[in-house]
Amino acid sequence: MSQAALDTLISQEYKYGFVTDIEADTLPCGLNEDVIRLISAKKNEPEFMLNWRLQAFRHWLTMKEPHWSSTHYSPIDYQAISYYSAPKLKNRPKSLAEVDPKLLQTYEKLGIPLHEREILAGVAVDAVFDSVSVATSFKGKLAELGIIFCSFSEAVKEHPELIEKYLGTVVPHTDNFFASLNSAVFTDGSFVYIPKGVRCPMELSTYFRINAANTGQFERTLIIADEGSYVSYLEGCTAPMRDENQLHAAVVELIALDNAEIKYSTVQNWYPGDEEGRGGIFNFVTKRGLCRGIKSKISWTQVETGSAITWKYPSVILEGDYSVGEFYSVALTNHRQQADTGTKMVHIGKNTRSTIISKGIAAGHGQNAYRGLVKILKNATNARNYTQCDSLLMGEHCGAHTFPYIEVKNKTAQVEHEASTSKISADQLFYCQQRGISTEDAVSMIVNGFCKAVFRELPMEFAVEAQKLLGVSLEGSIG
């Protein structure tokens, strides 16, 4: 795109007066019942939704912010946050020239198209992109199959019966401090319903990469796979995204009925802050899937490279007999990043199986913790779990920590846990260098090899992006 075209694009937004409209739509900071009523009213929500939010809020008031994770951060002032706010355009950079050049270099290395870079960097551009029309045409195709894929707000209006039936059945509004807060104030997110026997013909959300950039601070996602259906859902974006909001507390609920399968893949690359960790995002997420039906399956795959602090445990409750839960994770921390992530596999049904593969990479001053719980309840006859937990350290100042919890209440259970910690060896690096490969490429190659067991669970094009992303995120981590 030429500079002239860029300028035209930028001046357009003022022409339509976009800024003033949006500014009028922002609530003052602070949280109380009136704010919640206002959010609900602005979204024209039905009564049950408001009541649910209020219940959550009243419960939240009785809770204390938890501090059991091995992360450190300064206190969050919940009254200093505006809980309903359209994108704040006023403080945004007006063009790419005002954006941190390091961020732009990263986009270039990741091969992000120019017009997407502006959105990701938070440049105040109001433009209509191809992806919107693409999105609309795919929505039509999905609708023919009876698949519902829309924003959460839309679902509340169009399909209130589904929302009322399933919302909070996996992550109740009382679940934890951040989930309760989210339940009270969430503004939007995604909703997916796959009807009986339907196999969703495409990866959902691939075509919505840009739109997903603006999902806000308290995002709510609900995915329901009815009997015998299948869906693969992709969340996130490989490009680092700038955001005004420091705290992100999302909730994701997955429900798989008899013989249904949900595959949920995430690439999380929020702004991690600068090299000293300033300005990075706190990502405190509650993600949980419920295998409600027999032979149902839920699989989480995540690549976590962004945020200053990541705190999340995508979990599976294996309620249906013969149900299967999987968790594949790569978590990378560089500079001052901290990650406390892992999973919970709760075996309730008979012959339930779970697999956990976790790869933690720590570089710079990064701190990386795996925290996992495998729980086999009394009636879970013949439950099986396999856990493999590997850490890779790069440099002298980083740390890897593993906290596996195993609770078994049924004698027939088989639980396996393997763990390893290694360093990129000087021998491996030299071997690659002696073949003509530069140090940075060699590091990236070795790290990608380490993560292979997880990457092969990602949809193809996502896997390619994730590999590139790891390389970029680790640049300069070996001197």
Next chain:
Amino acid sequence: MLEIKNLHASIDGKEILRGINLTVKPGEIHAIMGPNGSGKSTLASVLTGREGYEITQGSISFENHNLLELAPAERAQAGIFLAFQYPVEIPGVSNIYLLKAALNAVRKAHGLTELDAMDFLSLVKEKLNLVEMDQDFLYRAVNEGFSGGEKKRNEILQMAILEPKLAILDETDSGLDIDALKIVSHGVNALRSPDRSMIVITHYQRLLDYIIPDYVHVLSQGRIIKSGGRELAKELEAQGYGWITEKNTDTENKTQ
């Protein structure tokens, strides 16, 4: 092609190489023999730029460039190849991926375009025959779970693909049975050419029955104490290193 002058190198303050002089011309094969601890592998490490060695004196020029100024990857790109004594395992990285990355890095350094997947695969297939390896090898993780013989054949495969100007074989015969030794030697001999030089480092003369050198040098206590033609290797085999090293110590004592 390669000129080493009065090379002194040490690790942790301990001097290992104590004045090496060696000239290698295009197409020549030089064997470097010597007892354990004489500095053979250190020489290979210093030539390829491995970390941890301090060059205290002397110079190395390669094709009229000062080799000591180049980073390890640049030396490799300039055409220096080391067949490792102990090839390292890289879990999760397939052999073919490493080969392709290596070849393309070298091509890029010479201003050539990267080979596309088809051309690369046909090149690799051709070279696989040279070391009698199956295609399965390409898709296994680099050296992971390879037998000793497979690792060494894999080194020669890499050499065949990268086509270096100077190949250094560091104890390539160690840990090989006679069949594997024949395969590896056959591979190396097929790569002999008037413009490719080799330095063959070995403890035993056995390898030199298969890879016939033009010159043999005996390394002891960080110096080349005797040089000769291939018959020198035979003498060493018959009489052991003792007779030269003792003689050498005698001379040293006398001069002192």
